[in-house]
Amino acid sequence: MRPNARCLTTLLDRTSLYRPSPITVAQLIEFGKKRNESLSYGFLHQELPIRISHMVKELHFLPESLLEQPSVKHVKDMYIKTFEDLAEFDPGGTYDEQNLSKFKRRLEEIKRRHQTVVEIMAEGILALKNESGSDRFDPSINYFLDRFYTSRIAIRVLISNHLVLFGTEEECPGHYGIIDPSLDVQDIVDDAASSAKYLCNHHYGDCPDVKINIFKQDGSKDDEISVVYIASHLHHMVFELIKNALRASVENPFTGEKHPVQICIVQGKKDISIKVSDRGRGIPMSEQDQLFDYHYSTAPEPEKDSRIPPLAGFGYGLPLSRLYARYLNGNIRLVSVEGYGTDAVIYLQNLSENASEVLPLFNKTSQAKYQIGTMVQDWNVAGKSRPIWS
Template structure:
């Protein structure tokens, strides 16, 4: 069936907003077969000029390390806070521009997917807002800039579930491997943007605290071990115990009060400490414990006997800390094992889509795994209020931003955990012995001197 004039105009506008290097390929793809009438769920993003985006894509992102963030924020002065604001003001639109260009390189059919288009619109709106922020010269300018940051953080909570649904739906036009690379690139960049935005918001909150006075401490601060969002002395034992308890409680709620949960046995260098962002570590270890505890419970069936324990070993080396979590939950099914780290490939595609549809917002934190608010055991959100008068938990990905049932499996926990682990130059590996159990190995940098791992250039610019 032939296209109507409005449809042809819409397609032409979409081609015109692409850089010249992509127009030929997009035009050839669009004209190879008759263009179908677009469904209401397949509306392309509106036309926008590409020259503004081109200027920002030419800029390189400037990676940072935990140590740099720590040294910069420990002695916080007004000039340092303003310098931090201007770094974030320029860095965020730069990183967003590269990801917009990545999305522009997708096939036309993929870009018109309702979920990918939704993410594209969120990114472009944030890009326009951030690039127009004038230079921060005073504390009042910084406070206004922080309001913009908080708004962007809150609005982008729908990015992860919408991206996950989008790549599951565009399999006909984009291969599974390309979808995984695309998803990994966007999520790694998302983590990086939230890190620098939330770190600046935390430094601003510190600067306005009553115990802080222009780089000096007039009173004893609530916790001297925090610099912004960075905890200088993350204790392996404490974090493991907290995550184990949280995962055990969630499993008990999911399977009922009569379920027999495995014990968690800790050994090794339990007093080791290291600088890290707690929410990242909690998410990784929490996901590993959730998988292990659920596997042991399901593998044991309805037996009332005590299940085998989950053993956790902490090893401290000169530059790394390695955490091994071993369970006897029967291992990973052979049909799932090849797709363990994939967002797009593997079985249960339709079930994952259905479950993701029940999660409108996702911050990828351990704290958001709660039962609905109607449950009497639901943990109430933080009562802290930010400078906009709103609940700060709604604008920070470290709060309880959404609630979803702990047994709702959406298929992104392990690949997301690996992205978190690799972000600060660490690693996450899984070894399965079918019929027996699994060993998960998490390695993280002990010194905090590794730069964040970024996809600094858009795919088309690296060719």
Template sequence: MNRTQAALHALPSDLINKLCKSKATRLSLKQMYTLGRHVLESKNQGALVIPAVFLHQELPIRLSHALKMLNSNMLPINMSDMPNFQHIARSYLEDISMVTQMPKPSTPKLEEEFTDLLRNLEQRHKIKILAISRGFRELMDKLQSEHAGNNYDPSCNPLFYQNGKGWTIDPEADKAIQSFFNRFYSINLGTRLLIGEHLALHDRGLNLIQRLNPLSISKVAIRDAQKVCATHYGQPAPSVLIHTPNPDISTTYVEEFLHRNIYELLKNAMRATCETHLKAGTPISLGMSPVSSGTASKSKLPPVKLVLVDGGEDVTIKISDEGGGMALSEMDKIWSYVHSGNSSNLRQFPNPTQTTGTAIKNATHPADSMSVMGGLASEAKDYLDLPLSGSGHGLPLARLIARYFGGDLSLISMEGYGTDSYLSLYRDDDHLENFPEVDEEMADEVDVFVNELLEEPSSSQGSSNFSNQQSTPIAKQVEGVTAF
């Protein structure tokens, strides 16, 4: 038995079940921002003990909820039986073991050791999330290839059905898949944010939740989207016209979340504009009167428009394009984890930049914008350095991010003309995380699932070093941390 297996078997037999039935302590932007400012203003390394102790208690609960989702029956296809998903589930179990067997980080020295563990968890989780997305896309590609042949038996897997024009996914199955990924990604989004916040405080002396100026972040996102667009099409990207009655708008939010969502919408708008108006290398006019930006533009394409408005309850960003729009029947598909990667109307720019410096460099399938969950603690925005095509999870994830603290993302499209995207940020920074509630029925099934994982031989790949960790009982269920 290797060290990883020994550490897993050292877990109390009923621990995972107890964690799965425990409720996560949901936090607000205001709570995280206030604690972050307290840590930074104290200029005392000992101040990091407070969030570290909270994370030591909270992370096992959140990790167990992610593990629980991998054993859920929410999917019409049994993904939990796939070797790739079993390996990922075992990795979550290893993460829980690592955290629970660490001593409570109640001193600056123990906090340093715990932070080293968090750095390890951050990298492991980045790879796990990308593997989930990539594995699902590979599975769907395999099923679609089978359905395209003559040997498909619909009684074996009712995921697809014949609609008279060919095989298409069952709408109820599509909704079930969307529900699964929405819950799974939301759990991991919140967990990654907590880890990223602590590492940012410890390593970089800043907190991720800040008072932001959306206009400044929009300008950076515009430059980033134009750069990848121009590289892909070999000519200047569409210009972007900005309209706002108040350039000094501010709100409490996560900078990377906001940049990532604005970038995603701009990228799609520019892609649609180029695809619609560049035919045989010649721009096509829709017969619209040009809008003057007051500045010269090298691009002859219709501009993308960004409107930023400061409302009483929300800060709203509208991004409009003249990219041809989508049919009404296609609108629901943009939020589908099955359809969005395959629709010709939803193609995304492949980024020519090669991935470097991470284990994802050797991935056999293009990574996608799920990588936003892997870069929160570092200055680099990973989703700008990875190919943005492949799984098609860009827009569904963008809406999850928007909704996580009470905002929203919606699209209105006019087929034959263009699309308007509305990104709303909820002003109430007391709004708690949109962390999925505990499902008691799913928790009851986890014991059998965990025992099966422990009985199977564990791959040495990705195993963690537990040699310097001490075995201690898990802290009691979190009752609340007043410092947040």
């Protein structure tokens, strides 16, 4: 039975008081081995509403200028609709085959509904950018988007894993749901490099070489490095960094020479690191803080009607890639030397029990981050006395 609008609001408020329950990759592996649909249903039909309620509550704290954008209103309505769809499943309800099948169909509908959330939300941000005529926003918007897209990634992982294990989505051989227990890192890097080189050749008619080296902590080379991970997430991150490195190498080659992009895959005791290095003259220190801002790009905005994916220009590649890394307790960091080149490093947890979800919490601390008083400029530099986001 679906709650009415007033009851739905009350239920959403009450649900948002619960904390999400982060899980680890190791737990997902164990879950995939058990393949107990009732167990998965029992976790998801309680956990998903909690995560969604936190997203909806946080949406209310966005600046009015953004909340008024039609696309942002549409995203908010979609998540409220999804919360309502999940609220139909009583936590104390039955675990019979009919209910389990109904839940799977509902998850398929939810996944389709939210397929284009990133693009729809980006429309609202871009519209606000065009209206304000500024390249930078209120800092609370970047803060929100990091949290919002992280929650989206986390929810999508849980739904996709359930549908692969028990639904209509195909499971790759040797996988446990969407988790590859022995993901060959070099295979992912090779595939991402091939895709990035294809785009580079298409856009520039030329492409630098990509050289890959593998190292282990004991100093041995050319040994396979594997990790327990989600292949699509790793591919997304690696592709983005290689794409950026190739573009920099073609557009701004160091000393006019076309240097190869160097990739090092390194396995330590705790980390697996993938370093992508270019000699594309680097990025000025004054611009480096903006590289992880949404809709910031050093490339011109690409044509929307192009049949070939753009090499750069939307300003979502780096911030979203970093979220994929941070979601499972990793990170992406950049070190750039203007006039020389850039090193970008993906850090992954080597041990699956340490690869835990890192999830945003909606609470009084997060609410305070959205208050105007915490966002005003509290340092003063000559020539920058006016806040850059005003």
